[in-house]
Every structure is written in structure tokens, then in C-alpha cells.
Amino acid sequence: xxxxxxxxxxxxxxxxxxxxxxxxxxxxxxxxxxxxxxxxxxxxxxxxxxxxxxxxxxxxxxxxxxxxxxxxxx
Amino acid sequence: xxxxxxxxxxxxxxxxxxxxxxxxxxxxxxxxxxxxxxxxxxxxxxxxxxxxxxxxxxxxxxxxxxxxxxxxxxxxxxxxxxxxxxxxxxxxxxxxxxxxxxxxxxxxxxxxxxxxxxxxxxxxxxxxxxxxxxxxxxxxxxxxxxxxxxxxxxxxxxxxxxxxx
Numbered sequence: 391x392x393x394x395x396x397x398x399x400x401x402x403x404x405x406x407x408x409x410x411x412x413x414x415x416x417x418x419x420x421x422x423x424x425x426x427x428x429x430x431x432x433x434x435x436x437x438x439x440x441x442x443x444x445x446x447x448x449x450x451x452x453x454x455x456x457x458x459x460x461x462x463x464x
Numbered sequence: 465x466x467x468x469x470x471x472x473x474x475x476x477x478x479x480x481x482x483x484x485x486x487x488x489x490x491x492x493x494x495x496x497x498x499x500x501x502x503x504x505x506x507x508x509x510x511x512x513x514x515x516x517x518x519x520x521x522x523x524x525x526x527x528x529x530x531x532x533x534x535x536x537x538x539x540x541x542x543x544x545x546x547x548x549x550x551x552x553x554x555x556x557x558x559x560x561x562x563x564x565x566x567x568x569x570x571x572x573x574x575x576x577x578x579x580x581x582x583x584x585x586x587x588x589x590x591x592x593x594x595x596x597x598x599x600x601x602x603x604x605x606x607x608x609x610x611x612x613x614x615x616x617x618x619x620x621x622x623x624x625x626x627x628x629x
Contacts, residue, residue: 414556425566426566
């Protein structure tokens, strides 16, 4: 059976270090709704590559500082 | 509650209201012996009227919803900041109403569910005709399947917004 992988993110942490940026502010910078940011942050939605880049750009970091692809925890 | 979830709940409720009113109207006319079951023309008339009511209601509900939503944002901002700025309210509304990739994906998925329900309703109505049920029953099943499709479309959207895609 194949190993299960998942996309994880550091958005909460990055928001904290970005002077406690709100989800609304991040949504505005990334050009999406707050609902989408909530879903991404909660791991309920994996964004498209373009949106992932836009989020990384909003924080001024590289995409792999925001998202990670790792083996799912059991 | 986000704009998308609130809008979906409103759509579901308006769909349910129209379906319930239709069922209530038809059953009350049936009990009063005012329905001519075999006359498809009168059924078509009733259904066309209710399609019109459904469209009008959807428009009115959306207008009322957006007014209430704007008031909600204004109240929220005045509680937070102590005052409310028109431009800020407009900006917040614009930001909340953004239709992005997640919204489009959810819409596609929910539309698929809706098509399945309508398709099943259509096939069921054909089966009813095939098994010699009266045409008005098949017509009602088809009509109800459209409304059920719309309502389930809303529930599917709600599910994906709350549980994730």
C-alpha cells in the first residue's frame, strides 16, 4: 500500500511573525476570500500553485517556507 | 460566519420555502377538489407560476441578504473601531464577495450533485410513465427533482465550505 502524503502549512506562524497579520489582510494580499484562507490554514483546502506563490509572496518568503509536503501522521 | 456560508444558507432556505409553498398549494387545491389531475395544461401553468415565484424570491432574498450583510459589517466595524467609514465598509464587502478558485471548485462539485439529482428525477419520471402512472405524477417528480437539485446543491456547497475540499 502506498504511503499517504499531505500538504501542511505554516500560515498561522507566518501571520504571527508578520505583526499578527489578520486572515482578512492575507486574503486581500493574495486576492482570495477570507473563507479560502481559513480553509488553507486549517488544512482543508490545498491551493493551486499560483495561489500558493501569491501567499508566499504576501509574506515575502519562498513557497517551501509556507507549504510542506510530508508523510501524513497516523 | 463568512459571506459564502451565509449566502449558501440563504439560498437553501429560499429553495426550501418555495418547495414547501408549492407542496402546500398543490395539496390544499387537491383537498379542495380544485385540481384536474389529467389536465397537463393546468399543471404546466402552476409549475410555470412557481418557477417565476422561485426566480423572483431568489432575487429578493439576495437583495435583502446583501442589505443585511452590509448592515452587519457596518455594525461590526462600529463596535470594533467606534465609528464606521463608508469606504471601509465597501472595501470589506468587496473583499468578502471575492469569488476565488476554491469557490469555483466548490460550485463545480455542487453543480455535479445537482445534475445527478435532476438526472435521477428525469429517469424516475420516465420510469413512472413507462409503468403507466399518470403523467402529472411524472411531471411533479421532474419538477420536484429540479428543486431538490437546487437545495442539495446548496447543502453540498455548505458541506465543502465547512469540511474542506
